[in-house]
Amino acid sequence: MKTTPIIVKLDNQAWRDIMKFMNKENEYTEEVSSLVWLWVLLFGMFYFAVKGVWRHVLISLILSMITLGISWLVYPFFAKGIMRKHYLRMGWVEVPE
16 A cells, blocks of 8 residues: 655744734834744743733733633633734724735
8 A cells, every 4th residue: 555645834924924013103013923822821921011911911810820820721812812902902003914
């Protein structure tokens, strides 16, 4: 029986997608990596603290104490949306690529 190799082509563009947000007042642009889920999985609430998303630092801290750390594994699924909402609530505009 002859076997044929399976070739999987990975789309590298998916890993390079970056969300960009611009402050309308001073036109400063901030970038958020598409790997935000990975950074939140690895660093949890500390990632949000570095980015200045203090609301989710507090929520993450409280949830991690209540769930004994299990929320740390759930938060990455929502990280991209959290970052998008954070910038939009501050009045920033998402810049299309």
